[in-house]
Amino acid sequence: MSISSLKGGVGKTSVTLGLASAALAAGIPTLVVDLDPHADATTGLGVRPNRQTDIGRLLKNVRRADLGANVTSSGWVATATSNDKHGVGRKVLDVAVGSAYTGIYDRPDLSRRDLRRLATILSRVEGYSLVLVDCPPSLNGLTRMAWSASSHVLLVAEPSLFSVAGTERTMRALDLFREEFAPNLATAGVVANRVRSGSNEHAFRIAEMKTMFGDLLLSPTIAEQANWQQIQGAAHAIHHWPGESARQAAGLFDELLKSVTDSGRLRNRVLRR
């Protein structure tokens, strides 16, 4: 599943991390592919630079690329394992490490062959029930490469005029992409992020999104979280952060994971683990 938006800073990486945290808590073997040249997801997942080849270089050498040998385990796994009192088995949350090198593919003119690079690399990897691809904020080559490798696209929007308009445009771009390259690519939905419950403007925008996107607007929406940057700055999973507000946010991501995996092919894959 690709996590995308045309607009920057609306919470793609945060939603990717929240879903990864929920998947880890639920024991779903998950791979996060960090396709953004800024590599924020890699940082947030507590990955230490190691000898792994980053995803950009793997994409460049697709013929010989062995992603399975170059993923690295998220730093969150150790905490999840020590918190797991019932010992329900090995926890898997791996990361295909991001780097600025992926930037070479973030062009508008990628060939059909180049668009398949990520799909080819992922086709050789086994053992995950869920793969989350964190995309950069554009519809250039990297996002299109992510869509080519995905069964689903999850769109992230903030309840603001520009973000809602940007989501509409992304939806149209997705329709065109589907027609030309990926007839089976499904829209997992639109998740509204940074929602303030007392804000009239936010309530208005959420109602507007309901009218525009219908059932595709996912429930729950993700609330604005005061200590979010602190949690991400510490490279912690939301499920491992103490306090009531983190617990509530973790619960929202549990529900969101259920709602995005509760449809068609994605559900079958996650349940078949």
Ligand SMILES: Nc1ncnc2c1ncn2[C@@H]1O[C@H](COP(=O)(O)OP(=O)(O)OP(=O)(O)O)[C@@H](O)[C@H]1O
């Ligand atoms: N629900 C939230 N509550 C509070 N802060 C949030 C929330 N979601 C995101 N943020 C903050 O907003 C900023 C942007 O979020 P994030 O990096 O996830 O967006 P993005 O869409 O991935 O950005 P980019 O387009 O640059 O990749 C970050 O500082 C993040 O901590």
Ligand SMILES: [Mg+2]
């Ligand atoms: Mg990001």
